[in-house]
Amino acid sequence: MTDQTTTAQPDVRFTNDPLPRVIQGGMGIAVSDWRLARTVSMTGGLGVVSGTGIDTVLLRRLQDGDLGGEVRRALASFPNPALVQAALNRYFRAGGRVPGEAYVRLPLPSAGRYRDAWITTLLGAYAEVTLAREGHDRPVGLNLLMKLQLHTLPALYGAMLAGVETVIMGAGIPRDIPGVLDAFAAGQGASLRMDVKGGEPLTLTFDPAEFGLRPARLARPNFYPIVSSHVLAGVLARKASGPVQGFIVEGPTAGGHNAPPRGPLTLDDRGQPVYGERDEVDLDALRSLGLPFWLAGGCGTPQALSGALAAGAAGIQVGTLFAFAQESGLRADLKTEVVTRAQSESLDVFTDPLASPTGFPFKVVTLPGTLSQPEVYAARERVCDLGYLREAYRTESGQVGWRCPAEPVAAYVSKGGVAAETLGRKCLCNALMADAGYAQVQRGGWTEPGLLTSGDGLGALRDWTPGYGAADVLRVLNA
Known part of the structure; x- marks a missing residue:
């Protein structure tokens, strides 16, 4: 639902841009960072930055000293300098943290207290898209998870302020998002329903003026929801709150969260969900x-691209090959270990029906030292200090509580x-931060372990050597 205070029409100048044949996946927390997206866009694909947890990513980069100065350079053009300066005063640490020092955290946002989270999400999305767009005029996209409803509005607005061309969104049914994009583009505020288990949804409203931003018309990005069925695509095409420009069609072989199988849940002999004809x-x-569509999940080969084009798709979305490219935000040691292991042994990817707090199946790479190992999982003290995947629920007293x-x-x-x-559930928030090099040092001095995700096509890395680049991936795919 959106604020309908005026009838001004949004600027939709992006809708006539040429369609990309290859879209880079919006992976994890800071894996699809601005460096990767910028490189992909500059070399002919659609580079996509991840907006998941972007507020914490921004704060941790600042606390690590922003050694290249990129974050501060991007924020220098933000239209409310006072917000930027307040964030720098609070979080920037010249030279970075002392070794072993914990990151300062934002207070966990709630239904009645989220301004700090919204400001830093707004700034983080703006900075990420601004950096991804530096030095070229090619389009850049933003990926978000519908599950993170509390952070969606400021992430969208910050990205649109920075000129994002496409918004891609999954992990839910983003029916209200097109209307939000329309409202922001027309210079209005916008509202979004937040689910509350056991009660009616709450309405969250983002008004630019409340953050010292002068309402202005913005270019309206293309919107490509991620779908796993033609039925959902049809519903969104006909009944969304505004126009949808295309779809990412993601199969169960894709990394990260997967849609659950249709019908009764059946597990194979390893405990993985079984997908069948109903899921095709x-x-x-x-x-x-x-409407144009791109196929995703196991599509990281030239044959997959040519097959997608022959089937009427505009192209493919590729995650795994880009995730392990040198420009991605994944920790360098993880990239090297996985690509090196792929040369000599089979890498196991397990579709875990329990790992994610969301209840969606989640792809996990079996890797020493990560939460994929039972002993690492058992040794980790349960902590919920980021809270992105928490569920809002109605308490007996009628208030809104949060649990994970x-x-x-x-x-x-x-x-x-x-x-x-709670059995088998893993803290993806902290683990994915650790994957990108932003592991929290918890009370007692222990450091959060990572948990690597990847598509089933991880074995294809045997054909690649450590240090390959995103441009190499595009060159091979388009061969």
Whole structure:
């Protein structure tokens, strides 16, 4: 739902841009960072930055000293300098943190207290897109998760202020997002419903004026929701709150979160969800919608691209090959270890039905030293100090509470959760921050372990050597 205070029409100048054949996946927290997106866009694909956890990413870069000065350079053009200066005064550490020092955290946002999170999300999205767009005139995209409803509005507005060309969104049904984009583009505020389990949704409203920003017309990005079925694509094409420009059609072989199988859940002998014919997308039905689409999941080969084009797709979305390219934000040691291992052994990717607090299946790479190892998982003290995947729920007193099945079990149960729902749940928020080199040092001095995700096509890395670049991926795909 959007603020309809005026009838001004948004600027949709991006909709006539040529369609990319290769879209880079919006992976994890800061894996699809501005360096990767910038390189992909400059070399002919659609580079995409991840907006997940971008507020914490911004703060941790500042606390690590912003050694190249990129964050401060990007924020220098933000239209409210006072917000920027306040953030720098609070979080920037010249020279970075002392070794072993914990990162300063934002207070966990709630339904009634989220201004700090919104300001830093606004600044983080603006900086990330600004840096990805530096030095070229090619389009850049933003990837968000529908699950992170509390952070969606400021992330969209910050990215649009910086000139983002495309918004890609999954992990839910983003029916209201096109209307939000329309409202922001027309110079209006916008509202979004936030789900509350056991009660009516709450309405969150972002008004630029409340953040010292003069309402102005902005270019309206293309919107490509991520879908796993032609049925959902049809619903969004017909019933979304505004126009949809295309779809990312993601199969169950893609990394990160997967849509659960349709029908009763069946597990294979390893405990992975079993997908069948009902989970296959009807491409004829998809083509009949008359909108472009890109196929994703196991598409990182020239043959996959040519096959997608032959099937009527505009192209493909590729994640795994870009995630391990030298420009990605994934830790260098993880990239080297995985690509090196791929040369000599089979790398295991397990579709874990329990790992994610969201309840969606989540792809996990079996790798020593990460939460994929039972002993590492058992040794980690349960902490919920980022809270992106928490669930809002209505308490007995009628208030809105927050809980996560990956938080301490006693705390979860005290909030009305069921203890069985905590089994096997992993703190993806902290683990994915660790993957990108922003691991928190927790009380007691222990450092958060990572948890690597990848598509089922990870074995294809055997054909690549450590240190390959994003331009190499595009060159091979387009061969």
